Amino acid sequence: MENFEQKIERLKEYLSGGPKKIAVLSHTNPDGDAIGSSLAWAKVLRSLGHDVACMVPNRYPSFLAWMPGIGNVIIAKENNDRALEVIDDADLIFCLDFNSIDRLENLRQHIVGNERAERILIDHHLDPPVNEYALAFSDPQSCSTSYLVYKITERFVGLDVFDKDAAVALYVGIMTDTGNFSFSFLTADLFRAVAGLVDKGINIPEINSNVYNAYNEGRVRLLGYVLMDKMKIIENGRAAYIGLQEHELRRFDFQIGDSEGFVNYPLSIGSVQMSAMFLETHKFIRISLRSRGAVDVSLFAARYFGGGGHKNAAGGKSFESMHKTIEKFKAAVAEYFSEEKI
Ligand code: 5GP
Numbered sequence: 001m002e003n004f005e006q007k008i009e010r011l012k013e014y015l016s017g018g019p020k021k022i023a024v025l026s027h028t029n030p031d032g033d034a035i036g037s038s039l040a041w042a043k044v045l046r047s048l049g050h051d052v053a054c055m056v057p058n059r060y061p062s063f064l065a066w067m068p069g070i071g072n073v074i075i076a077k078e079n080n081d082r083a084l085e086v087i088d089d090a091d092l093i094f095c096l097d098f099n100s101i102d103r104l105e106n107l108r109q110h111i112v113g114n115e116r117a118e119r120i121l122i123d124h125h126l127d128p129p130v131n132e133y134a135l136a137f138s139d140p141q142s143c144s145t146s147y148l149v150y151k152i153t154e155r156f157v158g159l160d161v162f163d164k165d166a167a168v169a170l171y172v173g174i175m176t177d178t179g180n181f182s183f184s185f186l187t188a189d190l191f192r193a194v195a196g197l198v199d200k201g202i203n204i205p206e207i208n209s210n211v212y213n214a215y216n217e218g219r220v221r222l223l224g225y226v227l228m229d230k231m232k233i234i235e236n237g238r239a240a241y242i243g244l245q246e247h248e249l250r251r252f253d254f255q256i257g258d259s260e261g262f263v264n265y266p267l268s269i270g271s272v273q274m275s276a277m278f279l280e281t282h283k284f285i286r287i288s289l290r291s292r293g294a295v296d297v298s299l300f301a302a303r304y305f306g307g308g309g310h311k312n313a314a315g316g317k318s319f320e321s322m323h324k325t326i327e328k329f330k331a332a333v334a335e336y337f338s339e340e341k342i
């Protein structure tokens, strides 16, 4: 197995021999880590003289819209021609914050179709399909892809390439993926890296406020409705779920990203170890799963809903009705908890 240093050497080789056209791609429903890691990595590549475009399949949530440089991120769904052109022209494609290119949905075909461009992965999800990539920086022990970008950059070109904007991007990724420094992988090294970002001049209270106190009225009222009426507790208090249908979302003038974080609330109940949210879209039901401790929702998502993710944060999709999906979930939870003997 290739070690980190050897991978850095290969990365240098891929980026040598003059300026390249590079596409930096991240996942559908981009979150703070997807955008933060992409913007910071683009900065590193540009500092080496490369021509870089960042791209995501669909729009990021509005609470990220203030991020420096986000206006240049290509949103494939809204600018399909430009997106395909960038992918077709790319000499090199970086895939950030997702493991399988299947997660890029309809862009997948084009990416695989560009046989000239090598693909390089930078990601912290479990079980990356490494054969999809020429080089894979995969570290499921990293709290975020943004922190992985920081570590790679440190060894690759040094941290001087990061200016304040890049530091802001990295901090947003780290802050959001760690649930504001409350989930796992909070190492001393991570806090030293954050100290380095503070040295670059980032304003933490301002970033915090930009991300967490920038909701629209509809979202806050929808949260009230969810907690009051929609959160159901099952399995003797050990599991909870929330199902939201399109007609309910319309009532609260739902915008993409408004339900971000809702799935975490049931876990603030002492007994709850697994939480699920089912969000209806016009094509399918998006499933978000969260857990604590030994309860592994990545396994659960893969086994029952063809999804995946991390041990304590995973997701998937259902193409059945809300009712059937929830019935399936309840049966799955009963089976899972009986087997795990938790
Ligand atoms: P979220 O609930 O925030 O949408 O997703 C939580 C985690 O689960 C993310 O890290 C994401 O990568 C993973 N995830 C969400 N949906 C899917 C899916 O459909 N397939 C896989 N493999 N992972 C998913």
Ligand code: MN
Pocket: 033, 034, 097, 124, 144, 145, 177
């Ligand atoms: Mn991430």
